[in-house]
Amino acid sequence: MNSTRYGISMFISFEGIDCSGKSTQARLLVERLQQDGHKVLYVREPGNTALSEAIRALLLDKKNNDMTARTELLLFSASRAQLVENVLRPALDEGTILICDRYTDSTVAYQAFGRGLPLEDIEKCNAVATGGLLPVRTFYIDIPPDEAQRRAAETGKGAGDRIERAGKEFFTRVVDGYHYLAQTQPQRFIGIDGCRTIDDIAADIWSRVQELLLRSNSA
Ligand SMILES: Nc1ncnc2c1ncn2[C@@H]1O[C@H](COP(=O)(O)OP(=O)(O)OP(=O)(O)O)[C@@H](O)[C@H]1O
Numbered sequence: 503m504n505s506t507r508y509g510i511s512m513f514i515s516f517e518g519i520d521c522s523g524k525s526t527q528a529r530l531l532v533e534r535l536q537q538d539g540h541k542v543l544y545v546r547e548p549g550n551t552a553l554s555e556a557i558r559a560l561l562l563d564k565k566n567n568d569m570t571a572r573t574e575l576l577l578f579s580a581s582r583a584q585l586v587e588n589v590l591r592p593a594l595d596e597g598t599i600l601i602c603d604r605y606t607d608s609t610v611a612y613q614a615f616g617r618g619l620p621l622e623d624i625e626k627c628n629a630v631a632t633g634g635l636l637p638v639r640t641f642y643i644d645i646p647p648d649e650a651q652r653r654a655a656e657t658g659k660g661a662g663d664r665i666e667r668a669g670k671e672f673f674t675r676v677v678d679g680y681h682y683l684a685q686t687q688p689q690r691f692i693g694i695d696g697c698r699t700i701d702d703i704a705a706d707i708w709s710r711v712q713e714l715l716l717r718s719n720s721a
């Protein structure tokens with residue numbers, strides 16, 4: 503996080519299980535920052551480069567249900583490597599506030615805790631994919647799997663793609679993974695109670711971002 507001659511550059515990510523409200527909150531934060539005149543880039547993982555979108559389609563395709571956990575890990579990592587080098591680093595160099603809808607913490611939560619791959623393998627893969635680029639803050643929208651299922655049913659999103667169909671026990675393990683991150687990286691990885699109203703959650707996140715902006719202005 504710093505001020506460049508073009509503007510403030512800052513990297514914020516959103517995490518949470520499916521239907522926790524990540525994209526809703528990311529969109530509201532993007533709008534709020536743009537109203538204040540910041541240059542903002544929203545990216546959704548996996549995706550945002552032609553190659554990364556092609557990898558996303560492979561990952562989510564129900565036809566690929568024989569995909570092994572390690573293949574899945576490497577595909578997510580490949581998509582991220584392309585995104586970091588071609589999009590994220592250049593944007594930060596040009597004074598942009600990056601809002602990333604999922605990033606390396608999803609790989610820890612889903613592939614280590616959800617799929618059961620060794621955590622140290624995941625951490626190595628994340629390091630290779632990102633070259634060490636980490637968000638200054640990650641807002642983890644914390645809701646129980648039951649509430650996520652209720653929202654999914656309500657919106658008709660249901661158990662749509664290959665990963666969403668993994669079941670409730672899987673998502674319970676993913677939540678354990680997110681809680682592990684909140685405990686081990688408390689400065690960066692901030693749990694946000696996602697069971698409040700959309701406006702209350704947005705106000706909570708905005709006050710935290712404002713603090714960061716003030717700090718980076720006075721840096
Ligand atoms: N705080 C909230 N209370 C109730 N419903 C919410 C709240 N936040 C979001 N929703 C609703 O839940 C649904 C899922 O929200 P959203 O798409 O933002 O989640 P997501 O985490 O981005 O999901 P995905 O991982 O599938 O992309 C939407 O219909 C949204 O309107």
Ligand SMILES: [Mg+2]
Pocket residue numbers: 524525526603
């Ligand atoms: Mg979303």
